[in-house]
Amino acid sequence: MTTLAQLRKAALALPETEEGTHFGIAAFSVRGKGFASVTKDGYVQLRLPRDEAEAAVAAHPGGELLTRGAAPIGFRVPLADINGKDLNALVRAAWFGRAPKRLAASLAEAEAAADGSADGASAHEGDLPGGIGRPATRALFGAGLTTLERVAGRTEAELLALHGVGPKAVRILKQTLAERGLALRSP
Incomplete structure (x- = not known):
């Protein structure tokens, strides 16, 4: 249901x-x-x-x-x-x-890029960790969050609101951001 x-x-x-x-x-x-x-x-x-x-x-x-x-x-x-x-x-x-056709094409392109490599991250664009999984990677790419720097501009709640991004993906993103001296935006 x-x-x-x-x-x-x-x-x-x-x-x-x-x-x-x-x-x-x-x-x-x-x-x-x-x-x-x-x-x-x-x-x-x-x-x-x-x-x-x-x-x-x-x-x-x-x-x-x-x-x-x-x-x-x-x-x-x-x-x-x-x-x-x-x-x-x-x-x-x-x-x-x-x-609109351009918007639909940009999402399809982002999703294709997210699916383009074995670890779930695009080899051509972005530096998202592969461990977050394909659904989370597709959701982030679809929202235009193709780099850790862009992800850092969002709050944890905003990330969790994306379909495909769960607590595990957020935990991995926070760890990776911390390793690079970045953090999610505070609410």
């Missing part, structure tokens, strides 16, 4: 995502374009291209196409009926479908 908090964490981990309300429901947008929302009755609604929405319906029988008029514009499913991993993938797909 997935919660609104998990949806919020997945959505806000993506660059330039803002949380607000739309017709009284929690909604997430990127540069003014909505990509995910949760209705008062607990349905998550995701703006997806037609083919991805149809694939989501096939994979999640409790869900349905979200339409405007007769045109499919996305997918909706009870939040409680979808697991966290599937929700994360659908939120990302919705974000990529609504984000």
Whole structure:
């Protein structure tokens, strides 16, 4: 069972995502374009291209196409009926479908760089320790935190709010920062 908090964490981990309300429901947008929302009755609604929405319906029988008029514009499913991993993938797909092309391309490039070497850190950019793991590395790269110096400009709470960054990754980052004479920003 997935919660609104998990949806919020997945959505806000993506660059330039803002949380607000739309017709009284929690909604997430990127540069003014909505990509995910949760209705008062607990349905998550995701703006997806037609083919991805149809694939989501096939994979999640409790869900349905979200339409405007007769045109499919996305997918909706009870939040409680979808697991966290599937929700994360659908939120990302919705974000990529609504984000400006350059922003989406920069995130895809950052993620490719994060996955580019065996230790999880990019050989071309950044000095993040490999021990933090791939999910944390992707999350940091996606947030533009490609170097320890940039990481030092954030608080522990800000890092933990990124989907994929957990207590172990923060502990390793703090150790590595200390070894280089740096520290996380104080709250």
